[in-house]
Amino acid sequence: MSVNDGAWKPKVVTFACNWCSYAGADLAGLNRMQYPADIRIIRVPCSGRMDPQFILRAFQQGADGVLVSG
Amino acid sequence: MKRVGVFVCDCGTNIASVVDTERVAREALEMPGVVYATNYKYMCSDPGQDLIKKAIQEQNLERVVVASCSPRMHENTFRKAVGDGGLNPYLFEMVNIREQNSWVHNDKEEATRKASDLVRMAVFKVLKNEPLQPGTIPVTKRALVIGGGIAGMQSALDIADTGYEVILVEREATIGGKMVQLDKTFPTLDCSA
Amino acid sequence: MVAVAQHPNIKMYTYSEVEAVNGYIGNFTVTIRQKAKYVDWDKCNGCGTCETKCPTKKLKSEFDLGLGNRTAIYKAFPQAVPNKPVIDAENCRKLKNGKCGVCEKICPTQAINFDDKDELITENVGAIVMATGFDLFDWTQTYGEYGYGKFPDVITGLQFERLVNASGPTGGKIKRPSDGKTPQSVAFIKCVGSRDDTKGKTYCSRACCMYTAKHSLQVLEKIPGGEAYVFYMDVRTAGKNYEEFYQRSLNAGAKYIRGRVSKIYPRGDRLVLKSEDTLLGMPIEVEADLVVLATAMEPARGAEEIAKLVGFSTDKDGFFQEAHPKLQPVETFTGGVYLAGACQGPKDIPDTVAQASGAAVKVAMLFSKPELSTQPMVSEVDVSKCSGCEFCVPICPYQAISMKQVEERGPKGPITRQAAAVNEGLCQGCGACISACRSGALNLKGFTDEQILAEVDALCL
Numbered sequence: 174m175s176v177n178d179g180a181w182k183p184k185v186v187t188f189a190c191n192w193c194s195y196a197g198a199d200l201a202g203l204n205r206m207q208y209p210a211d212i213r214i215i216r217v218p219c220s221g222r223m224d225p226q227f228i229l230r231a232f233q234q235g236a237d238g239v240l241v242s243g
Numbered sequence: 244m245k246r247v248g249v250f251v252c253d254c255g256t257n258i259a260s261v262v263d264t265e266r267v268a269r270e271a272l273e274m275p276g277v278v279y280a281t282n283y284k285y286m287c288s289d290p291g292q293d294l295i296k297k298a299i300q301e302q303n304l305e306r307v308v309v310a311s312c313s314p315r316m317h318e319n320t321f322r323k324a325v326g327d328g329g330l331n332p333y334l335f336e337m338v339n340i341r342e343q344n345s346w347v348h349n350d351k352e353e354a355t356r357k358a359s360d361l362v363r364m365a366v367f368k369v370l371k372n373e374p375l376q377p378g379t380i381p382v383t384k385r386a387l388v389i390g391g392g393i394a395g396m397q398s399a400l401d402i403a404d405t406g407y408e409v410i411l412v413e414r415e416a417t418i419g420g421k422m423v424q425l426d427k428t429f430p431t432l433d434c435s436a
Numbered sequence: 437m438v439a440v441a442q443h444p445n446i447k448m449y450t451y452s453e454v455e456a457v458n459g460y461i462g463n464f465t466v467t468i469r470q471k472a473k474y475v476d477w478d479k480c481n482g483c484g485t486c487e488t489k490c491p492t493k494k495l496k497s498e499f500d501l502g503l504g505n506r507t508a509i510y511k512a513f514p515q516a517v518p519n520k521p522v523i524d525a526e527n528c529r530k531l532k533n534g535k536c537g538v539c540e541k542i543c544p545t546q547a548i549n550f551d552d553k554d555e556l557i558t559e560n561v562g563a564i565v566m567a568t569g570f571d572l573f574d575w576t577q578t579y580g581e582y583g584y585g586k587f588p589d590v591i592t593g594l595q596f597e598r599l600v601n602a603s604g605p606t607g608g609k610i611k612r613p614s615d616g617k618t619p620q621s622v623a624f625i626k627c628v629g630s631r632d633d634t635k636g637k638t639y640c641s642r643a644c645c646m647y648t649a650k651h652s653l654q655v656l657e658k659i660p661g662g663e664a665y666v667f668y669m670d671v672r673t674a675g676k677n678y679e680e681f682y683q684r685s686l687n688a689g690a691k692y693i694r695g696r697v698s699k700i701y702p703r704g705d706r707l708v709l710k711s712e713d714t715l716l717g718m719p720i721e722v723e724a725d726l727v728v729l730a731t732a733m734e735p736a737r738g739a740e741e742i743a744k745l746v747g748f749s750t751d752k753d754g755f756f757q758e759a760h761p762k763l764q765p766v767e768t769f770t771g772g773v774y775l776a777g778a779c780q781g782p783k784d785i786p787d788t789v790a791q792a793s794g795a796a797v798k799v800a801m802l803f804s805k806p807e808l809s810t811q812p813m814v815s816e817v818d819v820s821k822c823s824g825c826e827f828c829v830p831i832c833p834y835q836a837i838s839m840k841q842v843e844e845r846g847p848k849g850p851i852t853r854q855a856a857a858v859n860e861g862l863c864q865g866c867g868a869c870i871s872a873c874r875s876g877a878l879n880l881k882g883f884t885d886e887q888i889l890a891e892v893d894a895l896c897l
Contacts, residue, residue: 184895184896186892186895186896191315192769195315196315198342198343199313199315199339199342199343201342201347202313202341202342202343202346202347203342203346205346205347206347207347207348207349208347208348210344210348210350210353210354210356210357213357213360213361213364213895214339214343215364215888215891215892215895216314216339217867217883217888218813218865218866218867218880218883219865219866219867219868221833221866221867221868221871222866222867222868222870222871222880222883222888223871224870224871224885224888225871226885226889227888227889227892230889230892230893231892231895231896234892234893234896234897235896236892236895236896333812333813333882360894360895363894363895363897364891364894364895365891366894367890367891367893367894368887368888368890368891368894370890371884371886371887371890372882372887373881375812375813375881375882376812377809377810377811377812378809378810378812378860378861379807379808379809379810380460380461380462380463380807380808380810380860380861381462381463381807381808382462382463382562382802382803382805382806382807382808383462383463383464383560383561383562384562384803385559385560385561385562386561386562386563386564386565386799386803387454387464387466387559387561387563387564387565388564388565388567389454389564389565389566389567389568389742389746390566390567390568390569390736390777390779391440391448391450391567392567392569392777393777393785393788393789393792394567394569394776394777394778394779394788394789394791394792395565395567395569395776395777395792396437396440396792397776397788397789397792397793397796398565398567398776398792398793398795398796398799399440399443399446399565399796400439400440400443400446400796401792401793401796401797401800402445402565402796402799402800403443403444403445403446404443404445405796405800405803406445407445407799407800407803408445408446408447409443409445409446409447410446410447410449410466410468410559410561411440411446411447411448411449412449412452412453412454412468413448413449413450413451413452414451414452414453415450415451415512416450416451416473416511416512416516416520416521416522417450417511417512417513417516417517417518418437418440418441418448418450418517419437419516419517420569421569421570421594422785423437423513423515424499424501424594424597424598424601425594425597425601426597426600426601426602426604426608426654427650427654428650428785429646429647429649429650429678429681429784430646430675430676430677430678430680430681431677432650
């Protein structure tokens with residue numbers, strides 16, 4: 174399995190603010206906008222809730238990418 | 244380990260057409276703490292909520308996870324159901340497998356895997372949930388209406404008629420807004436003052 | 437209108453703007469600026485003598501959209517509520533250069549006060565209804581093909597309303613602004629600024645099809661032998677009795693032409709409209725004496741600012757964002773703040789009245805309970821860990837954290853020190869204080885570090 178043969182799937186952990194980005198992801202759903210299924214969203218009450226340790230832990234546990242949106 | 248129940252919603256075909264909800268429920272049974280898992284056509288319906296309430300009692304559930312639509316839609320519905328079932332309403336987590344899964348992905352295998360991942364996430368979290376109690380705050384029973392056009396006037400009058408005080412703020416020297424500039428109004432052609 | 441002024445439960449502040457809003461659902465403190473009116477309304481009896489004697493007479497009336505004149509001391513219109521005048525400080529001779537004061541001399545109740553100042557008023561309320569309405573899209577900035585506003589006989593629908601209104605500048609007679617003649621042929625252009633991606637707004641303004649039908653009817657009724665041409669993209673009459681009303685205008689003789697007018701230019705004292713009739717598939721030309729544009733509704737001037745001030749969001753067009761388009765059309769994402777009317781999106785009068793009553797019910801629901809329960813997902817302090825560094829205090833956007841004195845056992849008896857305390861009514865549960873806390877004393881109930889880390893772990897298995 175290599176990055177190029179298409180079989181590899183990244184693991185992207187996303188932290189989304191409940192009021193904007195999480196709502197935005199819901200809106201993408203309402204409009205049936207398709208995107209890759211590799212993304213996993215963790216709902217946070219606000220991007221102000223983010224702590225560097227959350228991001229470090231994700232990488233430590235093997236995440237390929239972390240997206241913080243808010 | 245706390246006893247967790249997982250409830251997966253089909254949302255008619257909204258979820259079930261893309262996500263194999265039966266498989267998600269089956270896989271949930273392998274997760275830590277999960278003693279009961281099932282799927283149902285409409286979790287938010289009366290029978291769906293009864294399913295949760297009954298399972299709390301019959302299976303002695305201590306934590307509940309519902310995988311369905313966005314928590315922005317039905318979190319309060321299920322919180323109430325969990326509360327009615329005899330648990331603290333905050334010993335509950337919701338998983339979004341509709342807006343953020345079945346509606347945005349086509350590949351059934353990938354979407355089902357994602358749903359299971361998200362359910363696992365909620366199970367891990369709910370195991371750490373503690374009972375919470377809402378506090379109370381006082382309410383000043385007076386309303387402010389900003390704008391004195393037809394919308395503001397109608398709102399102010401209706402609130403005032405229920406017996407509460409209203410403060411109406413208008414930036415022009417007169418109330419009435421755009422509506423008083425109009426002549427007759429459709430479809431009845433009556434006057435607008 | 438008069439019902440509002442006379443209602444014992446309604447206190448009106450006109451000529452006033454909201455300057456600051458603090459607090460939260462059930463407990464807002466509002467600062468209102470009442471602008472200087474230079475007329476003591478308690479003394480004024482509304483007789484109107486001042487208006488007739490004011491020497492500054494040729495100011496454009498805002499109420500008549502420039503079609504009529506007003507004086508420097510004025511009421512917007514004779515039936516204003518309250519029926520009292522204000523002085524326009526920018527144009528009053530006395531306030532500008534100290535000479536005049538005619539109104540002061542002739543006022544029978546000595547109500548004129550040239551030393552009047554803006555006044556700040558504080559009110560406590562539990563709920564806020566936003567009803568700031570709309571303004572019309574300024575077509576003169578973008579529609580060069582219609583003359584950028586340099587042809588006086590190209591007017592907006594709202595200006596036309598003033599022309600047909602019995603209390604308007606022409607006493608309800610339809611007359612051309614340029615020469616006061618009665619137009620024989622009136623052309624209406626719909627969707628000016630609406631449904632126009634390139635020059636205006638993407639949305640449909642919803643009321644224009646119906647008021648244009650009404651305007652065309654009024655032309656045909658008021659002008660014997662008059663003609664009404666309506667240029668349209670689509671006719672949208674989705675409302676009870678609306679389609680019937682549109683049919684009535686057709687039966688009365690309004691000529692509907694499907695096409696966008698591409699150019700307006702003068703020919704003699706008339707205007708020529710060049711367009712295509714897309715149903716016939718051929719270019720056409722119509723001569724008219726008066727052209728009325730159905731311009732788009734847009735959020736009222738200052739809407740964005742007041743939304744920020746009260747603390748809720750606007751949508752891509754600047755209209756106020758409802759909490760859910762179908763299920764919560766009058767709520768906002770901010771507790772205790774509700775929406776009514778065109779501030780939320782273009783609306784006609786029936787829909788506005790319905791939404792306004794809806795907002796009123798939401799307010800009454802809120803007030804029907806003796807107290808509110810707060811959401812429990814708020815910050816909590818572990819006092820034993822808190823060092824009292826105050827780092828969290830300025831971080832909190834809601835001023836929910838303060839310092840309090842705590843007493844604890846020390847080696848030589850009890851000692852007092854300070855520690856953070858969270859006001860659960862003010863805390864909105866954003867969690868910004870938690871990552872700021874150096875000693876790990878703060879945590880957010882329902883979203884603790886342990887809970888979020890558990891989620892990360894679960895996803896990365």
